[in-house]
Amino acid sequence: MTTQTSIEQFEAEQVSVDELRLDALNPRIQRAGERLSQDEILEILWREYSVDEVAWSIARNRYFPHEALFASGEDGALVVIEGNRRLAAVRLLREPDLRKKMKATDLPEISPEEVAALDTLPVTRRRREDVWQYVGFKHVNGPQAWGSFAKAEYIAWVRNDIGKDLADIAETIGDRHRTVARLYRAYMAIQQARAAGAYDVDEQRSRKRFAFSHLYTGLDYRGIQEFTGVADLDPPTERPIPSRKMKHFGELCVWLWGDKTRNVKPEIKTQNPHLRQLDEALQSKGGLSALRAGLGLSVAYDIHRGDTALFREGLVEARQALQKARGKVLTGFAGEADQLEEIGQIVTLSETLHDDMQDIVTKRRRKSRRSPRRK
16 A cells, blocks of 8 residues: 655755756656756746746745745756746746846836745755655646646656556555556557657647647547557556557547648547547548548548438438527518528428438339349
8 A cells, every 4th residue: 555645744944046946857848858948947837837826926925934845956956846836936036137038027026025035945855756656646636737748747757767556656646537547558659659750749749739638538439449559558558559550640640639740730629529520430441531531520520420320410400400490480580581582492402302302212112012022
């Protein structure tokens, strides 16, 4: 049984802000491995993660001493591994030139005494691997959750680098819906595709916003599972996509996120209903062929469903539309000639359609009577 790490188990000390460094490996940054400067990290945090809200709170209420940062001694520096937004907010409040550089001009000015009070911050020194439970509980399944890709990146680090089982991670953070395993599978699939040259999410996706949830949700769907050959969640694997299916996985990524190198837009605009429609289209040869031909998701989905389903749906929609219009006739129709002409055309069209349907029924009955009975 895993014992959850709590913040009360750690003692804090006051450390000069000048000694603290923002973390380039912070899952929020989503650029693990890049050598970003401190200002580049700060710019990302300021632009994308509401550092202004934290700064305003500190300016009004001061820094709460019980909110210690977690920092790890790495490469001769004290790197903040938990509390990067708070450190970024403090730096901006203390340094007017930095505010100008980040264009954070709407932050409040604080007095010299308040600046001096932020010279040091409470810091708990620990290695990254010593606090993974606390950080995971807080940001993966807790009150200050990261985005899905940041969660997945952190889970992969704990699983692959620290060597913890996914079951242990899930139990520690209170995951009851297999979210940890699903995030890990999708993250490792992306890394596998990147290494194989099938798709690079950083270089190819056509939108700045990375809708990672499309993948980790879609890999649970039957059509997408069969198309990509993705491995089951048990046991977990670092290579969930079979080599023979890697090309298919690359195609899936293009439909999910587009490919700006070829000026291809994504087919999935919103998860509901587009992801389900993609899943169903992949379950038929016609739907898959339409997608590969670039005909679009709506066409591929209609081909998959077939003319019978589309015809029935068209009749139902037409009847509902006419019922709705009839309910408004007393208040919405004032004798306009164009509307009378429109309904006349609808009547003619419906009669023609009825005659066509009746002809088909008659022909089938005649054919049935001519067919020899089986003994």
